[in-house]
Amino acid sequence: MDSTLRFQPDATTDADDIAEIIRAAGIMVEDDNDSSDNDEESIYAMLDVCPPPVAAWTKDGTAFVILDPKELEATYLPQFFKSAKFTSFYRQLNSYRFNKTRVGTALEFSHPDFVHGQPERINLINRRCRVRKLNARSIESMTSSQARSTLADVVSFIRVLHADLQETKAFVETIKNPVHKP
Structure with a gap:
């Protein structure tokens, strides 16, 4: 052949x-x-319970900001994800094609289909x-x-x-x- x-x-x-x-x-x-866990929904839910000094949606709702990665790792990641390490969470966001921007000491993550108040768009996000x-x-x-x-x-x-x-x-x-x- x-x-x-x-x-x-x-x-x-x-x-x-x-x-x-x-x-x-x-x-x-x-x-x-095919993952049984819906990671994007977990991120969305985590942002709803995180206090603003740790992580929060941006004012326009098109991104979220992580202000205290250590507190997020210690308190909130274990509640929503199998791995409680911030580095794993960051890699996971990257695998879903979230864009990262450093804003001072904070990390801002955005994705066109991850918008506050529009959870129905989450299913449009796919892993690489x-x-x-x-x-x-x-x-x-x-x-x-x-x-x-x-x-x-x-x-x-x-x-x-x-x-x-x-x-x-x-x-x-x-x-x-x-x-x-x-």
Whole structure:
């Protein structure tokens, strides 16, 4: 078989074709969204009980600020999360694509779908996907629906990578050409 992957799906594409694509790519996307815990809802609930000197929503409700990470770690994280370490909480926010901004000594986190007073938007937030290598046995034992699902996951993962690449390119461009205010 030619090592170059040439796939053009059409109405005749079947599970064997999809399995061959997955086999050639040798990757599988693991979906972290199957977690029984809803981390975003836990963050939302934690912000409702945290006193303002520890953590609070910003005035416009589009972000939250952590003013006392040590107190958050000691008192509030253990109530809402398996890991009570602030560094783990920070990594978790990063995995959900929250943006961090340092405001003085405080840390501000924002996400377009994490807005105070709009908890229904939380379900629009998804974790980043991880990729792992597939071995030949796991590919051959896939049902056609599993193969289709895996292919859809791979395509979705590629879209995320493309979006990340565009975001990185834009960031690099802003660094290369900073805007100077008079």
